[in-house]
Each structure stands twice: as structure tokens, then as C-alpha cells.
Amino acid sequence: MSALPQAHEATPVPPPGSTDRPALIAELARVLPEECLITDLGRLRAYECDGLMLMREMPLAVALPATEAQVIAVLRTCHRLGVPVVPRGAGTGLSGGATPHKQGVVLSTARLNRILSVDRLAQQAVVQPGVRNLAVSEAAAPYGLYYAPDPSSQIACSIGGNVAENSGGVHCLKYGLTVHNVLRVRMVTMAGEVMEIGSAAPDSPGYDLLAVTIGSEGLLGVVTEVTVKLVPKPRVARCVLAAFDDIRRAGQAVADVIAAGIIPAGLEMMDQATAAAVEQFVHAGYPLDAAAILLCESDGTEEEVQDEIARVRALLDTAGATEIRISSDEAERLRFWAGRKAAFPAAGRISPDYYCMDGTIPRKRLAEMLEAMDGMAKKYGLGLLNVFHAGDGNLHPLILFDSNDPDSVHRAEAFGVEILELSVALGGTITGEHGVGLEKINQMCSQFAADELDMFHRVKAAFDPAGLMNPGKAVPTLHRCAEMGRMHVHHGELPHPELPRF
């Protein structure tokens, strides 16, 4: 048996005030061109938070390397000086994964924004991490291909951020998450070493480091290049809208569709309160007397879609749908979706503030969860809008509250904690796609036992023995399982109000 080096038990974080800022800035200025380094307070302000606006911190500096060599130089410098580094993509993340460290440097990949290649026959593209998610699909469109994961922020979020968060989207039931669609990354470790992880060829030798890297929330390294899989664009997409007078019946209809052997391209649900809220916002023509509205999309060849829509229609009919509409053209299909995609902004219009939760539960527990949340809403005296990625059990309950009323804030926080903890208790998870970041770090203690959290720290230390890469995020230290946090939206002012959120 070979003697192996000891793994680090926990992530050391330098004590506050221990970094010599002028010395750090001087060192960074030696390895970065002037336009790639931000140190003045006014411009640093733009980086004090990501999409989780509740958590803010000023970094010591922001590095915007334009080449991989500069990424390496920044990381080596920080490693040598013992300075924490927080990687940042487009800053659209909802869980505070890119919230700065007050003794650290933010490393933004925004300038690494080139699409290096798109190969139709290989069905692969190689891109830099700062490339926007949608830009990949746009570059592939002339070849009849696209990049499948489509998080709601896809017009702005970056591929590097998607890799960090293992982003999903509306279509992930059928097409998978980022982990199923990224084939290779090139990653620089905190020590400044370049690693090729995964490859353009299937099944890399050794351990599946790619699986651990995707969704690692910037704790393991900085990605400088990503090879993604491109898939042929389906010839046709059509959407079924079904109304139910009982939300349990709608939940059962979802189970019926899946049990019949159908994997729809999208399967989404919203409750009556949400339908009413979005209707006055987008005029999608939703039936407002329905207790629940289900959207079920089929894509594929004309034959496949016709076949699947007919089967879905019959199943929904049998399941007791009170009304079924099938999109007759692309405009109508988009109108069906418009309401679902407007749920977050609509919540911001009808309530001064809302908290968005992201738990996933086994689908069969949906009725139980809804009933419990109903009870919680009454108990805390707060409104609730329910939207779900129904196909995969990922819930986005929106808790309505008023941040000017401290008691309302307190009740909303308690409400959120109860939802997340029930998600875990029902056999689910605290986060389906938004990540843990800083936001849900306390609830990690509900979901994982001490030994499991210890193993996460050991995995991090295998890539980052110094513990300087995005410290304090995603995995709580064992003695630090106490605080709370949520996505906080004040008066409908989303951090990126131009982005759809669903």
C-alpha cells in the first residue's frame, strides 16, 4: 500500500484584515494589463453581489483576465499571498456563489468570451467560459444544432457559470442538465496548474473528475475552456395547456404522463394564484377558474410530435382535465409559455418582496407538499405563488412578504426554512438548480450528516489543498451550521430585471 499525503480536514480562511491590499494590488498589476484589473471603490461596487442581492461584500480587487496565461498568473499570485479567490461568471447566480470574500479577489471570466469552434458533424463546440449560454445556441443554429440546457437567465448567464452551478432549465427532464451536456473542461487550479478534465472522446480514463467539477460552485478551480455537446434542433415543438379544478389531480396527471412512457420536452405547472398574477401581466389567456394549469411540450419530428400529443391529450383527458388546448402555431406555443415565464416578475408586481425557493421533491409527494405549504402560508400569514418544473419535481414557491415590515421578513424566513426542511424530509433536496452558495449553506446541515460534509471538504482539498478557492461557500463547516438566507427581491427589483426567471 502506498503512503498517501494527508487530506485537509477543513477549509482554512485567512483571518479578516490579514491581506496587505496595496501589496496585493501591486502584484496583480504586474501580471495583468491595466484594463484587466479593477481596484477603485466605485467600479468595485458593481461586483459586490451576484443575483443574490441580500448578500453583499466588497472585494479587495477584481481581476478580469483576458487569457488563460493571465488566469494562471492571478491564481499563482493569490496562492502565494494566501489570498482567497472568488470566481465569477456573468453574476446572474441566485445563491450567492459569486458573493465576494472581503479579504479576497474576484476573478471574473467575462473577458474570456470567445467561441473557439463549432463543429456540425462532431456535434461539439469549444467555447471560453465567459460566452453566454444563448450565444452557443445562436452560433450552432446555422447548422441546425443547439446547446440543450436552457436556464431561464440564458440570455445573460455564462457557460462557465453554468458549469459551476450544473444549471438545468425547462427542458432538462428530456435533455439533461449541464453535467449531461458538457464533455470537457480545461481548468486552472488554485495553485495555477492547468488540468484537462473530460475530453472530446467518451469516458475519460480514471475517476470522473468532470462530474465533480460540474456543479462545484467555483470551489475547485477556474474553468478556461469548455467543450459542449450540441444536439440537433427538433423539427417541431408543440405545447399542450391543460386546466384542472384540483391541484392534486394535476399532480396525478403528471405522474400518469410519465408512467405511460412519455418523457415530454417540458412539463410545468402553476397554481391558481400564479395564473391570476401572471394573467394581468402577460395576458396569456389562461383559464383563471382552474386550480392548476399544466403545460406539456412535445418536440421531435412531425410524426413523433403528432403521436405524442395525441397520447398526452388522451391521458390528460382521463386524468380529469377541465380544459385542454393545443398550440396551433409557434405564436400560440410561445403565448402558453409566456405566462409561466412571467411568474417571477408577476410576483414582484403583486407583492413588495418575494423569496424564491428551489427545493426538489419526489413528484408523488407533491400533494403533501402543497397541502403543507398551504398550512404554512396560513400559519405565517403570508401569500404564496406556486410554480413547478413538474416533470422533475423541482419547486419554485414564491413567498410574498414586505421587507419594510421586520415581522413579515422574519415570518418569510421561517416559512422558507420550513419549506426547505420539508423538501429534505420528503426525500428531496434543498436545491434543484440554483446551487447552495451562501444562501442555503445552513440547510446543508439538514440534508447531509457530518461525515458527508467532511467528505465534501476532503474532495475540495484534493483540488485546492490551500483552501483558497471560493472559501466558505456551498459546504458549511461543521461548527458553522446556523444562519439563514434566501433570494430576497425588494419591490420586484430583481438584480437583473431584464432576465426572465422561472
Next chain:
Amino acid sequence: MTHTLHAVLREQVLDAAAHGRALRPHGSGSKDFLAQSLAGVPLDMRGAQGVIAYEPSELYITAHAGTRLSAIESLLAEHGQMLAFEAPHFGTHATLGGAVASGLSGPRRISAGSLRDFVLGVTLMDGQGRVMRFGGQVMKNVAGFDVSRLIAGSFGTLGLLLEVTLKVLPLPQAEQTRVLALDEAQALARMREWGAQPLPVSATAWLDGRLTVRLSGAQTALDAAARVLGGDLLDSAEAAALWQSMCEQTHDFFAGDAPLWRLSLPPMTPVLPLDGARLIEWNGMQRWLRSSLDADALRHAVKGVGGHATLFRGGRAVDRERGVFEPLAPEVMAVHRRLKQAFDPSGVFGPGRLYAEL
């Protein structure tokens, strides 16, 4: 039962760790041929068998690692579902744990994804005898590092795999297999062209001037696709037997003693000028080669086109000693060693099974 079993296993692990002994967790041994080394006292993981939870409409199955793969597949088939990655068994008693530990996928990988894509959660005992659960039973779960997928393909070197949850998928409504007479270069070009189009191709294989293509999906879609593909329809029983024989390596191609190399290649790799019989799968990305070429020369050629090679079966002792799996870059090996140390600090589990350094 599980509780007692875990206690027994924990005792064995802690005892081995305390005495500097190695253990070699195994199921039926059907994949023992695929190993750099089989060092360690055999530890039979079939003490716990059986399905723990299976809910067709939730699209997952959880079972003890010692459960027979064939039992799981039969149960799924009764409910019109399948393990879509078509795990090779390489033996009638192959276990679920062995399938996950080896991480191998079959013909449907090009359309459905690989085994690791379907792993949702694992229960694992680490080298300190600690039982841990990672992942879960839901499709979307981003809490914590994705340890369950890291375990897939780790050949039992990171811990004892106790329970596994896999995503399952509906069986295709219909399937058909077509055969076209094409040479190797033509076949590669044809497979790529089909791949870039929305066609329901679920498997491809080229051997001796014949390209075999399987279509899966709605009957109407198959009929439409068949018109695009051309070729001749293969009798369905014959087709099923053919795909089975490719997946299980019972096909004549795999008979005999010539070393069997598995080449994993980027999609645009042309016909490789390597001596030996070849069978091409996965649209050209997996190629089996029966060749007595020098291992270093072969690896060099494959690496040159961005791929990697595994000495899958047989081969000269000297070549096997140099490594059956593709050597890792030093910085990647360094992370491997630290990961191994994180899970198995005393080096109990399958030392040298993957690489001499682990």
C-alpha cells in the same frame, strides 16, 4: 439486515486499515478481467441483494449493490422501462454494483447517455468505515459535490458501494435495425451525417463492410427515418441477438486470443491506420481493435488524435504491466491520489486496480 451487514463490513474495513491489509470488493467477478491488479483479500459484496425502492412514475430504482443486474432489468421490463445505457453484463450473474463500479455503457450510449449520466445517488462506506449517502432519488439535485457520479467507474477503489439509485427510462415504443453495405470511411461519414440530424438513431455498429443501425421511438418516426437511412431491414430477433452480442462481446469478432483494445475517440477521428480487425460503435467514437501492435505505439497513435486506449482483454504481460488503462497526466494523477486519500486514507480498497499509484 442492512444494519447488521454494514456493521460486519465496517469491522472488516477497520481491521484491514489497522493491519495495513487491502480488500478487493467484488460482485460476481464478471469484470475481473478488466483490471491493472487484483490485489487485496476478496470481499464479496453480494451479502445484500434486492430492490429497495422502485417507482416507475418517479423514474428511479434503488437497489443493494449486490443485486443481480438481470433481476433489475427484468423488473424494469415488466413495467415497460429500462436502464437506457445498456450496461454490459459480461456474465450471467453480473451485479448492479459491478456495473456502476466499472462504469461501462452499451450500444445505446450514443443516444441515451452513459451509465454515469443515470446515477442519481449512492450509499457508500469509506475507508474509515463511515456510511455516507450522496445524491438521492430526484433528477435535479445540486446540493454538494456530485460524489455519486465520481463513484461510477472508480472500480471499487474509493469505497464499498452499498446501494445505488439509477434513473430509468421508458422502453422505446418500437425499434428496428437496418443494414447498409459501406466501407469504413463511408460508414464513418454516414454515421456523423445522421448524428447531426434529428433522427431517432439509438445505436450504430460497423464491421466487415456492414453498417448496422438501430432506430428507436414511435413507429411513425421510425418509418420516416428508415426512408432517410435506406438499407435493408434486419429481422427483429436477429437484430436483438446482434446488439446483444456486440454489447456482451459474445460476437465472433471478440473470439480468440488476440489482444482486445478499446479505443475511445473524438467524433471526427478518421479511419485509423492501425493493423488489426476492428469493430466500430457509437458513431465512430468507440472502436474495438484486435491487434498485437506494441502498446506504446498504439497509445501514441490514439493519443495523437485526441483519444485514449484501454487494453480491454488479453495482451502481453509486459504491456499489461505498463498499464491497461490510459496513463494520466501528472497533475491529474496528483488529484486522483489526493481523492483516493480522501476516501480511503489507509489505502484499503483495491490498491492498483486502476493504476499502480492508487
